[in-house]
Amino acid sequence: MIELRNLHRTFGSTRAVNDISFSVPKGHVFGYIGPNGAGKTTSMRILATLDQPTAGDAFIDGFSVVNDPDRVRYRLGFMPDYFGTYANVNVREYLDFFARAYGLRGKDRTRSLSYVMSFTKLDTLAEKPISGLSKGMKQRLCLGRALIHNPAVLVLDEPAAGLDPRARIQLREMIRALAAHGKTVLISSHILTELAEMCDTVGIIELGRLLAVGSVNDIQKTQQHQARVQTQILGGAAALGEWLAARDDVHSVEISGESAIFLHDGDRQAEVGLLKEMIQAGFAVAAFGSQDKSLEEVFLDVTRGHVQ
Numbered sequence: 001m002i003e004l005r006n007l008h009r010t011f012g013s014t015r016a017v018n019d020i021s022f023s024v025p026k027g028h029v030f031g032y033i034g035p036n037g038a039g040k041t042t043s044m045r046i047l048a049t050l051d052q053p054t055a056g057d058a059f060i061d062g063f064s065v066v067n068d069p070d071r072v073r074y075r076l077g078f079m080p081d082y083f084g085t086y087a088n089v090n091v092r093e094y095l096d097f098f099a100r101a102y103g104l105r106g107k108d109r110t111r112s113l114s115y116v117m118s119f120t121k122l123d124t125l126a127e128k129p130i131s132g133l134s135k136g137m138k139q140r141l142c143l144g145r146a147l148i149h150n151p152a153v154l155v156l157d158e159p160a161a162g163l164d165p166r167a168r169i170q171l172r173e174m175i176r177a178l179a180a181h182g183k184t185v186l187i188s189s190h191i192l193t194e195l196a197e198m199c200d201t202v203g204i205i206e207l208g209r210l211l212a213v214g215s216v217n218d219i220q221k222t223q224q225h226q227a228r229v230q231t232q233i234l235g236g237a238a239a240l241g242e243w244l245a246a247r248d249d250v251h252s253v254e255i256s257g258e259s260a261i262f263l264h265d266g267d268r269q270a271e272v273g274l275l276k277e278m279i280q281a282g283f284a285v286a287a288f289g290s291q292d293k294s295l296e297e298v299f300l301d302v303t304r305g306h307v308q
């Protein structure tokens with residue numbers, strides 16, 4: 001439903017989007033993760049036909065954003081990362097305006113408005129001026145606006161930014177429900193953990209380049225060439241510290257009393273080998289455990305923290 005094909009967008013010497021390709025099948029939620037300035041908004045604006053690629057193309061339900069922008073607009077709802085201020089407009093009027101702009105008339109418009117207000121839990125706030133809404137309510141209204149013409153594809157730019165935990169859980173549930181109804185969703189964030197639970201696939205982007213694509217589990221696994229190992233050695237871990245220091249596959253050893261904590265290069269099989277060697281070398285290993293890297297550590301490993 002969404003496909004980016006060798007997409008490029010440059011601003012002067014800045015390569016905001018530098019040869020990005022990926023696709024998202026129907027009903028899937030794709031998390032677009034990257035630090036600030038990575039190129040997320042630029043590529044999403046191109047998908048929403050608000051900007052044009054320098055080279056390459058993108059497709060929504062098979063229609064090119066370059067050659068068929070009108071068809072793309074009817075199939076796509078875009079939620080930008082800002083909310084314009086509107087004076088003297090209430091929730092219903094705001095949604096009604098966008099419904100009219102999409103050409104919805106009569107019963108279709110009424111149905112569409114009540115569906116969207118009920119889905120985003122805004123029905124009790126219909127008459128409330130939007131200038132008085134909380135951040136979470138505004139985000140829901142913004143999502144409602146993106147849904148008003150019942151698009152098959154949703155492109156949501158940092159919708160969870162600035163939300164409190166309850167509002168974030170609500171957002172997550174709405175996005176899951178949309179995917180369950182067959183909508184295809186592209187959602188961005190600079191925080192991997194914020195999206196991990198709601199995405200089928202994530203793409204990690206930095207400096208306009210896609211660095212990794214896959215399920216959160218897959219990305220975690222491919223980055224799993226190093227694990228943090230915790231051991232306990234009865235009688236004290238000082239001698240183990242010296243033994244470990246002589247090995248090439250062990251780093252950052254911290255010894256404290258009976259405990260030794262260190263980073264080990266290698267997969268689980270290699271860890272078992274290391275444990276065997278420790279026992280054979282005569283250490284009284286009372287505990288040996290390893291921890292997968294956290295999602296945050298994975299993100300830091302994949303990205304390099306560069307800005308342009």
Ligand SMILES: Nc1ncnc2c1ncn2[C@@H]1O[C@H](COP(=O)(O)OP(=O)(O)O)[C@@H](O)[C@H]1O
Pocket residue numbers: 011014015016034035036037038039040041042043308
């Ligand atoms: N209209 C523009 N003019 C010049 N540079 C821009 C413009 N829009 C974005 N950029 C630059 O493109 C890069 C990517 O920005 P953006 O897509 O907003 O990143 P993100 O949404 O991931 O934070 C940044 O270096 C940004 O400064």
Ligand SMILES: [Mg+2]
Pocket residue numbers: 037040041042081157
């Ligand atoms: Mg952005």
